[in-house]
Amino acid sequence: MKQNNSVNDFILLGLTQDPVRQKMVFVIFFIFYVGTVVGNLLIIVTIKSNQTLETPMYFFLFYLSLADSCFSTSTAPRLIVNALSATTIISYNECMTQVFALHLFGCMEIFVLILMAMDRYVAICKPLHYPTIMSRKVCIILIVLAWIGSFIHSIAQIILALRLPFCGPNLIDHYCCDLQPLLKLACMDTYLINLLLVSNSGAICSSSFVILMTSYIVILHSLRNHSAEGRNKALSTCTSHIIVVILFFGPCIFIYTCPPTTLPMDKMVAVFYTIGTPFLNPLIYTLRNSQVKNAMRKLWHIKITSGTKK
Template sequence: MNPANHSQVTAFVLLGLSQVWGLRVLFFIVFSAVYLMTITGNLFIVIIVTSDTRLHTTMYFLLGNLSFLDFSYCSITAPRMLVDLLSGNPTISFGACLTQLFFFHFIGGIKIFLLTVMAYDRYVAISQPLRYPLIMNRTVCGLFMVASWVGGFIHSIVQVALTIQLPFCGPNKLDNFYCDVPQLIKLACTDTFVLEILMVSNNGLVTLMCFLVLLGSYTALLVMLRSHSQEGRSKALSTCASHIAVVTLIFVPCIYIYARPFRTFPMDKLVSVLYTMVTPMLNPAIYTLRNKDVIIAIKKLWGRKKDFIAHPNH
């Protein structure tokens, strides 16, 4: 369906984080550093997981995929935001806006489904350790990943299909630093009450239900750990605590944004920055870089690099 047939607006003005030039320069410096750390940390995890054979397990396969998704998720919004912070006229075309919306929800949907798979993986590993390699084999893990991508695509295409039919005849000022459903719907020249209910159901309630299911599964795991040995309990608790921290950082902001009527609140942009920029940066440190096996793999990779520098012809 051609959006031009339904809209007089051909571009949107992104109001961004601030209209004050001094603050925009400060935000550019800060978020440039955040984005650099995000892409470096997450791509480093992907390289470590793929290069060390000892990390070719289901858990690290899932963690590597999460790092790749975090890198992709941040890259959907951050580069444009950084350019717009120094731009005198931050506009985005209607088509580019819908494209950004699609990939934002596509990658975000995959992350939500992947976190659910990771919770199931930890549940099986702790509750049935002897049968774990049989239950979570490579085929099953691959099928889970395919299902996550298909689920993310379906979730995202629904957002675009509902949004592209709306008539936009002005104003065209989008009160955000990227294109998303809550701000776009408010610019439509029609009554969007029913559409808002559909969007809240698709985004907010689904996210809330997944979050409650995840919390329930981790609670069951924590109860189950009481019967384990001290050493096994400490290791499992450390893993579960990391997972719960990341799940909370991702789901709580999403619930705040999407599981309510699409009205503007003072905290909206701050929360958006949290889950689009800050959380993807923190995930490698919370999930992976403090892991003993990953630290050993990093030392091994660093040792190989030093050997190559010292003996380049070998």
């Protein structure tokens, strides 16, 4: 990566400089990260190994779990390692790579959530046309477009980051590299770049949140014409999705629509949507979904049975 500056590396200040609190950060986020990876991998394996889950909703859930795992991995390992390290240096190239990965998988999560809302809308509001509209071929095309859109968004972010000149200091008051904390270190007027950041990341988060909430309001309104059993099942599914949308987009909108300030709350909000939400998603989708829980039980039973026979 071409450097437009005299800085070869950065120092991440992390969440705290207190040694005792750093140990707490290590323990807490190690548990969160392991839980995120294990939980999402369990969902991925369950969906891939169970034929009853070969529907568009679980097809998209598979990619949401994949995006969650990668999104958390783009930030959590560095935070965990730095909590116990004497030096918290991150190279320029690694920092730019983290910016790219953070936005690639974060944007992918946004697009998958939109696709899941679209799937529920078609299933509930247009049930007779559902098999045609949400065919396997259509789902694959939508996921490919989501990956392409995420890649384009990440390229735009990395171009903005690479154009920033740094001449010192190199202290990033954050636990990861992102455009917002990097803007504070740039040796230039960053008003225009911050405006581009808000119009890109901020607009994607805000508009996606409005689209998602509007779609779920329409879905919930249409449920009045369904039977009690169908209404309860749809409500359970939609409630899970709405919880995920609020937990993810609330902090995301706060971060990318505000000016680049140095507030301790900014880091905690960022932690919530980069590490907290990917950890909660598997719990929300499994604890509130009997079909996934039953599939997991069958998978676990098969593994135990095969292990006993050996």
